[in-house]
Amino acid sequence: MKRFTVIMSSVFLFLVGCSGSESDETGQTEDEDANGNAVTLLFSFGSESLDPHVDWVPVRAGVTETLVKINDELELEPWLAESWEQVEEEVWEFELKEDITFHDGEEVDAAAVAASLERALDVNSSLQASLDIETIEAEEQTLTIHTKEPKPMFDSELVNPETAITQVEADDIEEKPIGTGPFEVDDFDPNSRVELTRFDEYWDGKAQLEEATFAFNSDEHARGMNLQTEEADIAYHLAPESLEPIEEDENLSVHSVPSLRTHFLLYQFDNPLLQEVPVREALDLIMDRESVVDDIMGGHADEASGPFHPSLPFASAGEADYSLAEAENILEEDGWEKNEDGWLEKNGEVLDFTVVTYDGRPELPLIAQLFQGEAAQLGINIDIQMVENVDAYLQENDDWDLATYSNLSAPRGDAAYFLNTALTAEGTLNPGNIEDENLEGMIAALNHESDEAKVSALVNDATNRIDEEALQSYIVHPHIIVGVNERVENWEPGSEEYYILTNELDVK
Numbered sequence: 001m002k003r004f005t006v007i008m009s010s011v012f013l014f015l016v017g018c019s020g021s022e023s024d025e026t027g028q029t030e031d032e033d034a035n036g037n038a039v040t041l042l043f044s045f046g047s048e049s050l051d052p053h054v055d056w057v058p059v060r061a062g063v064t065e066t067l068v069k070i071n072d073e074l075e076l077e078p079w080l081a082e083s084w085e086q087v088e089e090e091v092w093e094f095e096l097k098e099d100i101t102f103h104d105g106e107e108v109d110a111a112a113v114a115a116s117l118e119r120a121l122d123v124n125s126s127l128q129a130s131l132d133i134e135t136i137e138a139e140e141q142t143l144t145i146h147t148k149e150p151k152p153m154f155d156s157e158l159v160n161p162e163t164a165i166t167q168v169e170a171d172d173i174e175e176k177p178i179g180t181g182p183f184e185v186d187d188f189d190p191n192s193r194v195e196l197t198r199f200d201e202y203w204d205g206k207a208q209l210e211e212a213t214f215a216f217n218s219d220e221h222a223r224g225m226n227l228q229t230e231e232a233d234i235a236y237h238l239a240p241e242s243l244e245p246i247e248e249d250e251n252l253s254v255h256s257v258p259s260l261r262t263h264f265l266l267y268q269f270d271n272p273l274l275q276e277v278p279v280r281e282a283l284d285l286i287m288d289r290e291s292v293v294d295d296i297m298g299g300h301a302d303e304a305s306g307p308f309h310p311s312l313p314f315a316s317a318g319e320a321d322y323s324l325a326e327a328e329n330i331l332e333e334d335g336w337e338k339n340e341d342g343w344l345e346k347n348g349e350v351l352d353f354t355v356v357t358y359d360g361r362p363e364l365p366l367i368a369q370l371f372q373g374e375a376a377q378l379g380i381n382i383d384i385q386m387v388e389n390v391d392a393y394l395q396e397n398d399d400w401d402l403a404t405y406s407n408l409s410a411p412r413g414d415a416a417y418f419l420n421t422a423l424t425a426e427g428t429l430n431p432g433n434i435e436d437e438n439l440e441g442m443i444a445a446l447n448h449e450s451d452e453a454k455v456s457a458l459v460n461d462a463t464n465r466i467d468e469e470a471l472q473s474y475i476v477h478p479h480i481i482v483g484v485n486e487r488v489e490n491w492e493p494g495s496e497e498y499y500i501l502t503n504e505l506d507v508k
Contacts, residue, residue, distance in 0.1 A: 038211035039488070039507060041500070042223050042232035045360060046191030046216035049174045052164040053120040053127070061194055061214045062207070062501035064164035064179030067094060067113070068155055070496060074260075074312075074413030076155060080108065080165055080180060081143075089150040090134070094143040100203040102167040103178045110138035116165045117145075126428040130157050130420070152450035156412040161498055182207040182503040191216055196501065208490070208506035220362045227252060227483040233507070235483045236493075239362050240298030246483050255493050256300050257480040260410045262307050263292075263364065265371075265473035266394070266403040266432045273349060274401060278334040280470035283402075285327035286374040289320055292476050296366045300481050304474035306463045307409045307418055314415045314459045316467070320474070328378055336379075344379040351380040353401035358390040364404040367475060371404075394431035403431075406478070411496060415459040419443045423462075423471065434472075439465045 047057045058064040067081040078084075084094040100108040114136045121128050132151060137144040147154060157163070167178035176185045182202040187195040193215040198207045215232070217223050220239040224246060227235040238246070238254070246252050265287065267274045274280060289303040302309065306316030336344040336351065344351040357368040365386065372382040385400070387393040394403055407429060409418040421429040424440055439462060446458040466472065482493040489506045 037209050037507060038213070039209055039233045039505070040213040040215060040231070042215050042217055042226055042235045044216070044218060044220065044223065044237040046218065047194075048190045050177050050185060050188055050194065051123070051174045052166045052177050052179065053123050053162050056161040056498070057194065057214065058166070058177050058179060059161035059164050059181075059498060060500035061196060061212070062181040062183040062503070063177060063185055063196070064161075064166050065181050066158055066161065066163050066165065067096075068158040069499065070159055070413050072494065074410070074496070076159070076413075080113070084155055086152070086154070090147045092145045092147070092154055094145070096141040096143060097203070098141060100180055101201060102180055103184045103199050104167060104170075105201075106167060106169075108165065108180055110141055110143040112167070113143050113165050114138040115168045117163065119166075119168050120163055124162055126421070127160070127162055129426065129428065130160070130417075131163070150448055152448065153414060153416055156414055156416070159412045159498075183212060183501055186211075202503060205503050207503040209501075212501055214501065218360060224483060227485070230485065233485045233488060236480070237361070238481045238483050240296075240300050240481065243298070243481070243483075251486050253484050253486060255480075255482045255484060257482070257493050257495055258302060258309060258311065259478060259480045259495050259497065260309060260408050261406055261480075261497075262304055262309075262409040262477055263301075263361070263367065263404065263406045263475045264304070264307070265475060266405045267434075267472065268398070268401050268403075268431075269433045269435070270398060271353075271401050273351065273353075276334065277469060278330050279351070280473075282327035282330045282378070283375070283380075284470050284473040285321055285323050285330070286378060286380075287320075287371060287473055287475055288322050288374060289475055290322065291370060292363075292367055296363050296370065297476060297478060300479040301476040302479075304476050306467065307422075307472070307474055308415060308463075309410070309477045312410055312413075314456055314463075316463045318467075324374065324378055331378070338379045342379055343381055352383075353380070354383045354385055354399070356385050356387055356390065356393060356400045356403040358387050358404075360390070361406050361478075363478065364406065368404050391431075404475075408497065411498075415462070416443075416446055419446065419459075419462055423466065432472075436465070436469060436471060439469075439471070 047055050049055055050058055052058040052064045065079050068076055069079040071077050081094045082097045087093050117136060132148045134146040134148045170178040175188050182199055183196040184199045186197045193213055196212045198210050200206050221242055223235040224238050224242045226232040243254055247254050267280055269275055293301045293303055305318050305320040308315040336346045339345040355368050357365045359365055368384050375382045411417060420443060421427045423434055424443055425435045442458055442462045449455050480493055487508045489508060490504045
């Protein structure tokens with residue numbers, strides 16, 4: 001029996017089921033008797049560290065929590081904070097919930113939260129830039145944060161999982177962080193698995209599950225096979241081409257969730273050829289987004305005309321064009337002509353680029369191959385280079401020209417995060433070294449604006465500028481494809497990819 005569910009946005013993310021065998025006289029299966037109420041989750045990207053201030057797994061696995069979270073409507077709501085307000089332009093005051101303890105029994109008061117945030121700033125330079133905190137004051141359950149300049153959206157910044165509140169006195173914060181969530185770390189094998197046990201004193205109600213395994217496997221086909229053999233109860237980021245046997249299994253279901261993620265093409269602006277707007281415009285026009293959705297993603301994606309999913313209120317209104325003929329005309333008008341070998345050439349320079357891609361997201365190399373074929377028809381040579389750690393490679397090397405890349409573009413439910421990190425000169429997700437003074441001015445104004453109408457207008461201006469200058473080429477908004485065993489209860493995958501193992505998850 002084939003089961004397929006499309007969920008637009010709910011808010012949780014990750015985990016599931018326990019496998020059964022023959023029942024004994026008590027009605028319990030052997031596995032249930034031995035393992036209790038446990039699940040195994042299989043995710044795609046491994047983690048070398050469980051440091052909550054540099055890795056998202058502690059929040060995803062229900063070990064740590066943040067002051068603020070987003071709900072299924074992508075609206076802010078309290079988590080460890082009870083309430084908050086911007087008391088002055090550069091001053092925010094947070095009231096913490098009472099009677100919350102860390103896993104070691106220590107109270108979560110303002111002093112403990114301040115110590116955690118201060119450590120996060122010390123070890124994470126990107127948080128230093130995004131939070132822009134001057135000082136933190138703590139008095140009982142009241143936390144007062146002074147920013148270096150007015151930040152109307154400061155509370156949204158605290159959705160970031162790397163702002164998670166942790167016990168800074170933990171003996172080994174990179175292996176066994178002490179948080180406030182429903183689960184404690186029992187054991188951690190880097191890039192392999194995290195073994196978790198229930199924290200019975202959890203402030204928001206003891207978890208339904210007694211144990212969980214949060215495992216990692218970079219092979220999307222292996223993840224699907226492990227789901228089918230019941231070695232995993234939930235498998236994330238499945239390959240579209242591998243879904244048929246899962247959909248046909250009456251004990252499994254496939255969830256295809258429109259995400260807040262965007263697959264896009266990065267340009268290396270240190271390359272003089274890519275500093276030319278007509279070249280970038282032509283490259284954007286030869287990206288066949290419809291084929292990506294239908295042939296590569298198997299329908300599990302939406303075409304992108306900008307960085308933000310079209311369901312979001314601040315998304316671009318238009319549609320991206322695909323036209324080899326128009327791309328050819330743009331390049332001809334810019335002086336590019338085919339040489340005797342059939343490649344486009346101008347002033348002795350040939351349009352010859354290296355595209356970096358990686359198989360952590362299996363569709364990206366296929367997108368690179370499609371792009372390579374379209375470019376060849378036009379007379380542009382594309383070489384494809386596979387790398388293992390794309391972020392490290394792009395940051396540490398300058399011998400690449402383009403890259404297929406993927407990032408959460410609205411992880412807090414607003415546009416400011418992506419615009420600041422990916423499209424400003426100082427942005428931490430700007431390996432292509434984009435510098436556009438007009439766009440930077442728009443983003444700076446956005447960062448200081450609190451009026452919703454003016455914020456929307458500034459986001460619209462910014463996305464129009466990105467499109468006019470072809471600063472990046474947005475390809476598709478992929479769905480999160482998750483396979484789930486039917487034993488799993490009280491759980492659905494969400495669009496934000498944050499809240500994974502929760503106290504509500506259960507199995508039959």
